[in-house]
Amino acid sequence: MKIWFFLLLICNFAFADESTDWQTQSYKQSKHLPDLHHAVDVKLLDEMQPPAEFFLKEDRKIGCKTCHGLEKLAETPYDKIDKNAPDFLRKDGYKKLETFCANCHDKKVHERPNIHLMLEENGEIKKENCLFCHSEINKQRDKLRPLVDTHLRLPVEKICVGCHLKTPHFNSVEHTDAKLEPDSKSSARKMKEHLKNLEQEKGVRLPLGEKGDVLCVTCHSPHPQGVLGEQNPTGKQVEGDAKKGIEYKNHSWNEVMKADKRERLEKIAASLPAYQRIEKEVLLRLPAKDGTLCLSCHEFED
Ligand code: HEC
Ligand code: HEC
Ligand code: HEC
Ligand code: HEC
Ligand code: HEC
Ligand code: HEC
Incomplete structure (x- = not known):
């Protein structure tokens, strides 16, 4: 704390x-x-x-x-x-x-x-929470708007840092400086193609930064369910309870993971938590535990 x-x-x-x-x-x-x-x-x-x-x-x-x-x-x-x-x-x-x-x-x-608990029990929004990140309360819309029009008080790359660490978990390390640019790179082009299809076919949006950067909000929704309309592709997310947070259970992969990642673990921090399986996800745009989120950009390789 x-x-x-x-x-x-x-x-x-x-x-x-x-x-x-x-x-x-x-x-x-x-x-x-x-x-x-x-x-x-x-x-x-x-x-x-x-x-x-x-x-x-x-x-x-x-x-x-x-x-x-x-x-x-x-x-x-x-x-x-x-x-x-x-x-x-x-x-x-x-x-x-x-x-x-x-x-x-x-x-x-x-x-x-917990800033993400944005709804009163009667379903009304807590305005002061909105104003923590936004300089004005964005009107709800069913249509998307560009990230730059969401009246954020800080650049979107910085809005989560301060309350959360820059590298809050493993996968965020790989993605902190990842970019889906330039278009001439075939992996980037493919990933963008995947994302476009995802938005058109499933109505889910994984927003990227101005230069195609992968952001915290690419994978995470800052808003809990019920704040943005379900019709809005940036409102879509996994079913979850923001009050309870992510729920984990112990998993036998912990040992494998430890052995596999020893070198990296040492580099990052001695105090990383044990590997556990996700039991219940929250504030994620797509489920990661079955790979859907990751596969919206990455492809399985043989
Ligand atoms: C003088 C009283 C006062 C002090 C001191 C104070 N707060 Fe608050 N804070 C409030 C009030 C009033 C609200 C609005 C509560 C509401 O309507 O739910 C609020 C709301 C918040 C919220 C919005 C989320 C929520 O839980 O509703 C956060 C985050 C917050 N305070 C953090 C802090 C932190 C961190 C500090 C210390 C640096 C702090 N506050 C000190 C009075 C105070
Ligand atoms: C922790 C920071 C944070 C808080 C608190 C927050 N937002 Fe946001 N909001 C964002 C970010 C980041 C975006 C852009 C990414 C996205 O759309 O998910 C955004 C986007 C939006 C959008 C635009 C979505 C679109 O593209 O159409 C609306 C509407 C919105 N917020 C409303 C709210 C309301 C209402 C509240 C209070 C109940 C709130 N926000 C609280 C960070 C926050
Ligand atoms: C609920 C308590 C609370 C209220 C009300 C409040 N402040 Fe603050 N303010 C803080 C705290 C705590 C900090 C230091 C932590 C921080 O920077 O967030 C701070 C920091 C600041 C800073 C220094 C910020 C920086 O980083 O340089 C300024 C300037 C400031 N407040 C101005 C104001 C003004 C002007 C008002 C009235 C419109 C106001 N504050 C009302 C709690 C409050
Ligand atoms: C590539 C997708 C992705 C990116 C980018 C990402 N996250 Fe995550 N995040 C996840 C997934 C998946 C989880 C579920 C738990 C896990 O695997 O650690 C998670 C979990 C979390 C948790 C909960 C950790 C816990 O154990 O309770 C926090 C907090 C969090 N992320 C914040 C962030 C912040 C802040 C950023 C940006 C610096 C970020 N994430 C970037 C996918 C991502
Ligand atoms: C005002 C501080 C604050 C800001 C800003 C903030 N968060 Fe959080 N976030 C919290 C708190 C407090 C929790 C509750 C869990 C905890 O205590 O770690 C939380 C929980 C989460 C969780 C779920 C983890 C869990 O197990 O509960 C995710 C994911 C997350 N935040 C992502 C983000 C992202 C992405 C942003 C930026 C758009 C962001 N947060 C901005 C304070 C903040
Ligand atoms: C928004 C698109 C996007 C999503 C979603 C995404 N990634 Fe990535 N990921 C990237 C980009 C871009 C890179 C940078 C390397 C590249 O171009 O292949 C990367 C790199 C990585 C790397 C490092 C690969 C290397 O060769 O260095 C790993 C590991 C990884 N991602 C795992 C995941 C996992 C696990 C998930 C799901 C939790 C995920 N990614 C979700 C875009 C994404």
Whole structure:
């Protein structure tokens, strides 16, 4: 859990030097929050009872002064804000970001708030979750739009990193720098052909980046079932329960896998989890456990 918060921070700082107009303006002027920043103007839930110094706006909504101790934060241009000031985050938050969040989020329930749980029990969408990744709430459509029109706060290659590692699992390592370009490469041409057929025949889309890059969202859907219409090819995904997450079971291949991958294992990390079989998948565009996902680009070789 700590690592996640740490990464969230690093991730934000790492992008901080991509200076753009809004960084020379204040929040009041631009109404632009820093990338991957916490939602504002959302109402505290009844069970959230932060200490009194977390000033609330009317209607129990949270604003800059709720979490930040600096005077006139909303009026100060972003590049003039002293983020190292001791009171930048209330309750010495930067030293203990984890306990800072716990001022509102119940530790047990919200140990690591799962952004992918985007639906209320009555089926309504949780807007603040949408606004974490999108700068506005995209209208639902049955037709596809280009990735660049989905109003993402960060480039699509970066949107998952920070909460997730860059290489969260084996197959992602091979695909981090993989590209279905240039067209003159016959393997790339074939894969693209497969993907086009898949979209036309099965109505499933595995979106690629601008330069044909394989992305996290090529294989994964960030949205759980029910957020995007089933008619939308980017809404189609495996049946699964985002709350439970991926479910695994032990498998005898663990030993084979270990022997086979020893060298790579050593290189990547000593602490990788055991090989287990997937029991239940979630947030995947096509099932991987029977190979469908992989075969939408790769071909079996004899
Ligand atoms: C729920 C608590 C909360 C609220 C409300 C809030 N912030 Fe933040 N803010 C944080 C936390 C936590 C961080 C540090 C972690 C991070 O960078 O995400 C932060 C970081 C920042 C940063 C530094 C970001 C960077 O990476 O350079 C700025 C600037 C900022 N907030 C401005 C604002 C403004 C302006 C408002 C009001 C519109 C606001 N915040 C409201 C919690 C909050
Ligand atoms: C001052 C209170 C407050 C603090 C401090 C706070 N949050 Fe929140 N947070 C909220 C409120 C209110 C919501 C909206 C809840 C809702 O309507 O479900 C929210 C929603 C979220 C969500 C959206 C997903 C969800 O579970 O609904 C995430 C993710 C989140 N907070 C993460 C954090 C993290 C990480 C920190 C610490 C850096 C933090 N929060 C600190 C009040 C707070
Ligand atoms: C974790 C980040 C993340 C969150 C949270 C998120 N989205 Fe998205 N969204 C994406 C990404 C990435 C894409 C582009 C890839 C895709 O279409 O799956 C996208 C695309 C979309 C699209 C366009 C699909 C198309 O091509 O027609 C819609 C509509 C959308 N999101 C709605 C929502 C709504 C509504 C919410 C809140 C309930 C939400 N998103 C929350 C990351 C996110
Ligand atoms: C080539 C397809 C593919 C790509 C690209 C991919 N994934 Fe996965 N991902 C999978 C499959 C299949 C699983 C199921 C579990 C497994 O095989 O590890 C999975 C599992 C996961 C899990 C759950 C791991 C667990 O054990 O609970 C996370 C989190 C995840 N992926 C995030 C990402 C992120 C972040 C990226 C981009 C950096 C990414 N994935 C890229 C196919 C992919
Ligand atoms: C705000 C942080 C956040 C962002 C951004 C985010 N995720 Fe997640 N994701 C989580 C959390 C928390 C879980 C719940 C499981 C856990 O705690 O590891 C999760 C779960 C998953 C899982 C299922 C793993 C499981 O077993 O539950 C996949 C797959 C996944 N995320 C992919 C993505 C992809 C792809 C993106 C980018 C489009 C993304 N995530 C963006 C926080 C995030
Ligand atoms: C969107 C298309 C796409 C999907 C889906 C996909 N891959 Fe790949 N994969 C690629 C590309 C592109 C490369 C880069 C090497 C190449 O051009 O053959 C690659 C490379 C690999 C490599 C390294 C091969 C080598 O020779 O270095 C492995 C292993 C691999 N993929 C396994 C998988 C598995 C397992 C799955 C399913 C979980 C999968 N792939 C799904 C496109 C895809």
